[in-house]
Amino acid sequence: MIYIDYRISLDEKEIHEDFIRSSGPGGQNVNKVATAVLLRFDAGNSKSLPDDVRERLISIAGRRITKDGMLLIKAARFRTQEQNRKDAVERLADLIKKAAVPPPRPRKKTRPSKASRERRIETKHRRSETKTTRRLVIKSDE
Numbered sequence: 001m002i003y004i005d006y007r008i009s010l011d012e013k014e015i016h017e018d019f020i021r022s023s024g025p026g027g028q029n030v031n032k033v034a035t036a037v038l039l040r041f042d043a044g045n046s047k048s049l050p051d052d053v054r055e056r057l058i059s060i061a062g063r064r065i066t067k068d069g070m071l072l073i074k075a076a077r078f079r080t081q082e083q084n085r086k087d088a089v090e091r092l093a094d095l096i097k098k099a100a101v102p103p104p105r106p107r108k109k110t111r112p113s114k115a116s117r118e119r120r121i122e123t124k125h126r127r128s129e130t131k132t133t134r135r136l137v138i139k140s141d142e
């Protein structure tokens with residue numbers, strides 16, 4: 001079991017890993033050993049994910065998800081197969097954690113109250129009075 005958070009955990013049978021040759025660092029080892037991991041997770045048909053999380057995961061994943069709902073993660077950052085396996089599983093868990101956060105509620109439009117509009121206008125009047133008293137007064141000689 002892979003625990004994502006308090007309500008979501010994935011069965012390891014839902015995750016399929018294929019090991020492929022890595023194009024990264026490793027010297028001569030690159031040509032001989034399959035150290036990169038291609039992790040496949042069927043997000044569209046997963047029993048472990050709640051429906052809302054599944055929908056958000058599919059939208060967050062972008063081009064990493066196929067038309068069938070299969071999520072593909074390629075991990076080739078490290079030189080060892082085990083480190084790449086852990087990296088791929090952590091990246092999957094991070095994606096699911098992001099999808100588990102519900103989106104913010106849409107804002108309800110509100111109108112200012114009559115009292116707040118009156119206070120605003122009264123403040124503007126007071127400010128205007130302050131500025132008019134500061135003006136230069138020109139005396140006329142009549």
